[in-house]
Amino acid sequence: MNVELGPVYALEDKKPTRAHANNEGHILFYDPIGKWMSGPYHGWQFRQGATHWCMLPDAPPMGATLGELRERMFSAWLVQYAEDKQLSSKQIELAREAYMRGADNA
Structure with missing residues (x-):
């Protein structure tokens, strides 16, 4: 499955909100250690140095248990x-x- 991500935003220009999050409430943000990390849309606030973010696609539905x-x-x-x-x-x-x-x- 190939998924294209949307635009990458600088946190200083635009802050993510719940409306930007996927069905699990996550976005993708650039972590100060030099890696892209998924996490809660408000998680960038707890990562000192996070600089950028982008939206994530919705997670696929879970199969039967x-x-x-x-x-x-x-x-x-x-x-x-x-x-x-x-x-x-x-x-x-x-x-x-x-x-x-x-x-x-x-």
Whole structure:
């Protein structure tokens, strides 16, 4: 993935605000040790010597968590397994617990 950054601003000319920050509240600023660093849009105030900043693209959306993926896998398995069966909610809960324990040990 290629991303082009916007213009670089001198802190003495323009200060970043929340409107300049990405979806995580970060900008890119030039640190006094000679490196570009990402951090909170107000973080330049705490870095003595920071001279420049630019906007960062939004972070990509997070994928499903491991728990969500396991729940989807369990649901798909349950649909196949219970196709011709009548399962009580207690049986389904026990099956979920056993399935998740097996997934944790895989």
